[in-house]
Amino acid sequence: MSYARVGVVGCGHLGKIHARLLAGRDDCTLVGVVDPISDVASAVAEIHNCESYSEPEDLVGRVDAAVVAAPTGLHAKVAIPLLEAGIDLLIEKPIAASVEDARAIVVTARRYGRVVAVGHVERFNPAWALACQQPGKPLFIESARLAPFTYRSLDVGVVFDLMIHDIDLVLSLQPGRLENIESDGIVATGGHEDVVKARLTFGSGLVADLMASRINPVLSRQLSMWTTETMVSVDFNAKTVGVVAASEEVATGRFVADSVPLGERVVAKDSFFQDVLPHQTLPVPDSNAIVSEHDDFLRARADGVEPRVSASAGSAALEVATRVLDVLKCTKLGAPPAIMGIRKSA
Numbered sequence: 001m002s003y004a005r006v007g008v009v010g011c012g013h014l015g016k017i018h019a020r021l022l023a024g025r026d027d028c029t030l031v032g033v034v035d036p037i038s039d040v041a042s043a044v045a046e047i048h049n050c051e052s053y054s055e056p057e058d059l060v061g062r063v064d065a066a067v068v069a070a071p072t073g074l075h076a077k078v079a080i081p082l083l084e085a086g087i088d089l090l091i092e093k094p095i096a097a098s099v100e101d102a103r104a105i106v107v108t109a110r111r112y113g114r115v116v117a118v119g120h121v122e123r124f125n126p127a128w129a130l131a132c133q134q135p136g137k138p139l140f141i142e143s144a145r146l147a148p149f150t151y152r153s154l155d156v157g158v159v160f161d162l163m164i165h166d167i168d169l170v171l172s173l174q175p176g177r178l179e180n181i182e183s184d185g186i187v188a189t190g191g192h193e194d195v196v197k198a199r200l201t202f203g204s205g206l207v208a209d210l211m212a213s214r215i216n217p218v219l220s221r222q223l224s225m226w227t228t229e230t231m232v233s234v235d236f237n238a239k240t241v242g243v244v245a246a247s248e249e250v251a252t253g254r255f256v257a258d259s260v261p262l263g264e265r266v267v268a269k270d271s272f273f274q275d276v277l278p279h280q281t282l283p284v285p286d287s288n289a290i291v292s293e294h295d296d297f298l299r300a301r302a303d304g305v306e307p308r309v310s311a312s313a314g315s316a317a318l319e320v321a322t323r324v325l326d327v328l329k330c331t332k333l334g335a336p337p338a339i340m341g342i343r344k345s346a
Contacts (some may be wrong), residue, residue: 011035015069023048076101090113094315102315117307118314124292136227143223146216157192163212168317176203188333
């Protein structure tokens with residue numbers, strides 16, 4: 001793998017994490033960090049013994065690759081000139097603030113032959129990787145991505161901030177054409193939606209029920225996926241995977257619950273998830289998802305191949321998220337019934 005000179009644009013929460021992890025690698029060097037607030041950039045640069053800059057263009061000629069961790073609304077403005085200057089990019093999710101901006105990034109990357117990866121980090125969660133290895137065709141998915149309010153990412157609502165992770169995971173399963181979307185939400189903190197429940201129905205028959213909240217008292221990131229052969233439950237925080245599979249009796253149709261004698265049902269109930277639908281918790285290898293994301297990005301640019309989450313994949317997730325917002329019906333939390341209207345994300 002070739003050695004890379006890298007930079008980080010944006011020294012907020014995620015930008016600082018990217019800078020710290022990149023500075024600790026032995027296959028690249030962190031040349032500099034960029035932030036319009038000079039004191040912030042200088043503080044991060046001092047920690048990692050690199051340069052600080054005020055404008056993304058300051059990286060041109062100094063780096064081979066960069067992470068774009070600026071506010072979502074600035075992604076296209078930052079990314080396109082850097083791509084035109086020959087710099088490969090890892091762009092934090094969502095790839096852009098609009099479908100038009102996302103497509104412009106995709107087109108520019110192709111025109112200039114640059115690698116663009118998008119920071120849908122859950123694709124690199126070892127629990128998700130293990131879940132995807134389980135057999136069967138996905139039939140339906142239910143996810144709940146819930147988080148306390150952090151006062152970060154206030155330029156977008158919960159769909160772009162959190163739900164888009166699960167939209168990307170669903171799309172990575174190649175579910176076919178998106179046939180229908182239903183979505184309802186709640187506004188509590190201002191101009192954007194804070195809670196959304198969406199149902200996505202695909203041409204393959206897959207139905208995905210996605211729940212996202214950024215005003216939940218407790219952090220939770222879980223997903224259940226029923227396939228034709230198994231039920232897989234993923235806890236992204238704990239990095240655990242549970243699998244319920246069909247016993248041979250169930251798979252062949254020989255098991256019929258009504259045929260179990262009444263006197264045996266109490267004992268049979270206690271062993272149901274051993275004998276009828278065996279359940280097991282799979283060991284998940286420990287890894288840092290952002291480090292794995294960096295591995296994938298740097299390997300892709302060195303080998304000239306597509307990263308796991310390409311610009312096109314990031315754009316596709318954004319398009320679906322935008323469609324969720326297009327049909328979103330929102331209620332103002334705590335509003336009197338007379339003024340509880342229907343509104344879309346600001």
